[in-house]
Amino acid sequence: MSLTASPDVARNARPYLYGGEGAAIASALSAGQYNHGAVTEEFEQALAGFLGVPDVVAVASGTAALHVGLLAAGVGPGHEVIVPSFTFCATVQAILATGAQPRFIEVNPDIGCVEPAEVLGALTPDTRAVMPVLYGGRAVDLSPARLALDEQGVTVVEDAAQAFGSWQGDRRVGATGAVTCFSFGPIKNLTCGLGGAIVPRTPLEADICRRLRGLGIVESAARRAEATTYTVDGFGMRVQMSPLNAAVGLVQLDHFAEAETRRRALWRSYAAALDGIDGIALVDADVERTLPPLCAVRVLNGLRDRVFRELRQHGVGVGVHYPPNHTQPAFSEWQRPLPVTEHLGREIMTLPFHQHLTPADAEHVTSEVRRALTGADQ
Known part of the structure; x- marks a missing residue:
């Protein structure tokens, strides 16, 4: 580690690579599956193992993770989502993309995160979800508000774009029972170049997330390759994570x-x-x-x-x-x-x-x- 300050390095944030990412991308390229493939699924399994959760659904970006996570939680037109105004605009755009409306609340200025009292004070009959933003990677504990949220059927969908690797108590962020959305953008704690992931709460929710990310198609890519037809059973988008990005993520996770x-x-x-x-x-x-x-x-x-x-x-x-x-x-x-x-x-x-x-x-x-x-x- 250099002991000399380097002002040019301090100028702008840059992705940090460990050296194996290029070979991993080359291997994924040679496999010939660029939309969704075995490397993406391997990355999902590795993330789940790291977090200690049953399943993780990888998507194309952190914004896509928020959008898919909200939809999987049942958020849509006529609903409100409680969200801090102090966040990146992608958080709000994901809410609007579902047809719901944001209800902005304050944060604690010492930590940049929402507090349970602010969440409870913002509840309305139209509230369907709360989206705490884990600013600076810091976990947000909404347990004092959990009873009131559960009674009203309000889902917590965490914007944990900045919080991969952080802890809440003895569990990693993502393993605390909320729908959790990560970003693996260029300068995040773990980068895929571009990518994101959702931690679903149930196998059904995981299945919904996978259909939403894959144009609403029920069958997996492997099953479709051996069939003459496939089934589209609802709305979906093309927001899968490419194996090229997943390959980078696997190397990053190893380090x-x-x-x-x-x-x-x-x-x-x-x-x-x-x-x-x-x-x-x-x-x-x-x-x-x-x-x-x-x-x-x-x-x-x-x-x-x-x-x-x-x-x-x-x-x-x-x-x-x-x-x-x-x-x-x-x-x-x-x-x-x-x-x-x-x-x-x-x-x-x-x-x-x-x-x-x-x-x-x-x-x-x-x-x-x-x-x-x-x-x-x-």
Whole structure:
């Protein structure tokens, strides 16, 4: 591991590859099955084994996972889905794709996640699902609200796009009983290049997910190859995960212990370096149980935009994750006052965070943050 800070590496997040991904893709290419095949199913089984669950359904993206997961849970037109405004817009677009409507709620600004009291306060007769977003990979425990949700028939569909590898208690996120949706995009804790997965609750739900991802066709690809017809019994999309992507995921999963070690170490390096700097507050990731995909801070005193511009000008790849969705033009129909989220949206900033970075890079970024804060405060 380099002991010298590398500002160019700190500029932007990049996928982290372990070296075997190219050979795995070449092998999948030579097999000649690019839409859905044995490698995809092998990846599903490996994910299920890692999480300790009976089944996992792989799909083309994290957004597709959210869409399919909501549909499998019975969400559709006339329903509401409780969701934090503080999330990536894909979360909301997946809700709208089902024909349902979002009901935006606040988050705890110290952690970026919803709290049970906010969920309970937002319930209406039309609520069919709650979609907690596991911001920064942190698990969300809605057990205090579970009785009320169960009594109303409300399903928890977790947006765990950032939380693969994290824990809730003694179980991995995905093994806690909710419909859980993961993303395996380019800079996630585990990447397939592009991909996602749903953890269903029952064999029936798994079957529904597989039909939804495969154009509503009942029979498997292997069975269709040996038959003269097939059966379409309902709505479906073409959102299967390609074996090419699954091949990358299998290699990544083999090296996941390294991802856990490096990501937690990098987050702790940032936390130590940021400690004591006035004007900035670290968003708590609960790193003992969370596998962090990012390092988020709040820039206080109205200085975020100036500090952001200053850092970008000096080659530090900071970002904003995320602007509140209830203020977006596309979602204005469902806008409601959310002052906590609006304030958080003006403060939030994410620091460069990927496995190419070293503790020295974290020190370099933090020194640039300190310098930018000093300049912005004058």
